[in-house]
Amino acid sequence: MVSDELWSLVEPLLPEPGPKLVEGRPRVPDRQALCGTLFVLHTGIQWEYLPQELGFGSGMTCWRRLTAWNEAGVWDELHMVLLQRLRAAKKLDWSRAVIDSSHVRGPLGAAQKRGPSPVDRARPGSKHHVLTDGRGIPLAVSLTGGNRNDVTQLLPLLDKVPAVAGVVGRPRHRPDALLADRGYDHDKYRRLLRQRGIRPVIAERGVEHGSGLGVFRYVVERTIAWLHGFRRLRIRWERRDDIHEAFLGIAACLITHRHVQRLC
Incomplete structure (x- = not known):
């Protein structure tokens, strides 16, 4: 759900993860969490029913990651990058x-x-x-x-x-x-x-x-x-x-x- 080309635009905009305070499961990669978030957006499924067998991580993990990325202004920055590409191509x-x-x-x-x-x-x-x-x-x-x-x-x-x-x-x-x-x-x-x-x-x-x-x-x-x-x-x-x-x-x-x- 996240192509290599789209991920190359999103990845540089994501905030650096904070240090892990307790031992436990390894951190779900950001790309997988983004895939889970887009799965919820496309299908409308509830967070708790997000199928973990598809490798997304838990719904709560994706929800927390979405909250953090939104607070960091990731989507506004991504939108700006995309609009700049369109303007450079004279498509706006x-x-x-x-x-x-x-x-x-x-x-x-x-x-x-x-x-x-x-x-x-x-x-x-x-x-x-x-x-x-x-x-x-x-x-x-x-x-x-x-x-x-x-x-x-x-x-x-x-x-x-x-x-x-x-x-x-x-x-x-x-x-x-x-x-x-x-x-x-x-x-x-x-x-x-x-x-x-x-x-x-x-x-x-x-x-x-x-x-x-x-x-x-x-x-x-x-x-x-x-x-x-x-x-x-x-x-x-x-x-x-x-x-x-x-x-x-x-x-x-x-x-x-x-x-x-x-x-x-």
């Missing part, structure tokens, strides 16, 4: 960015980024917010409660886009235009986008459907579908926000990596 479309969100159910316990969903009979859930370039390559993802308004995440998502180098000149992190549906229709945010040098192209409420933005906006909907192709992201089972955010970050990296592989 900065002429426009597209933003959207999707609800996921979250039936377990209370968490900060979980709330009653207005589109699912007020059942508890979360939202995945996604910002892509013009080709649908993920630039930033985030997690909020299911009751958060989409427009509140517009600026935070833009702020999460890393400054991507890869070519001569300044690193770039700002698209020329931002496309969004009616959920982001607000004059205040249009003004704030213009202040950042970004042209807002946002569908307006109260007008007939057929704005023509669907021709360009489908790429973010496709990317969200790719994210939810990872079964662990279809329903939020994690009580801890950071663990679900780690899965979301890994999935964004894997989708970006697919685009990098097309260059080979």
Whole structure:
């Protein structure tokens, strides 16, 4: 599940393991723990049922390793490396960015980024917010409660886009235009986008459907579908926000990596 090419990108970013304090079993190699984590992400299996006969190590081992790697910012760094490769190959479309969100159910316990969903009979859930370039390559993802308004995440998502180098000149992190549906229709945010040098192209409420933005906006909907192709992201089972955010970050990296592989 972890190719040699992908592992060569991930391995240098992993933090050095601390000294072993007690004698016991040898430490599970990081690559095997990453394979176990990706197995959970792809299949949606519970950690305790992770098949150890496949060489992954225990579910708790993989969970601890995922927590440590997420705290070290491994997935943000990996995403940056992948975006730099795409920009160097001139495969990032900065002429426009597209933003959207999707609800996921979250039936377990209370968490900060979980709330009653207005589109699912007020059942508890979360939202995945996604910002892509013009080709649908993920630039930033985030997690909020299911009751958060989409427009509140517009600026935070833009702020999460890393400054991507890869070519001569300044690193770039700002698209020329931002496309969004009616959920982001607000004059205040249009003004704030213009202040950042970004042209807002946002569908307006109260007008007939057929704005023509669907021709360009489908790429973010496709990317969200790719994210939810990872079964662990279809329903939020994690009580801890950071663990679900780690899965979301890994999935964004894997989708970006697919685009990098097309260059080979």
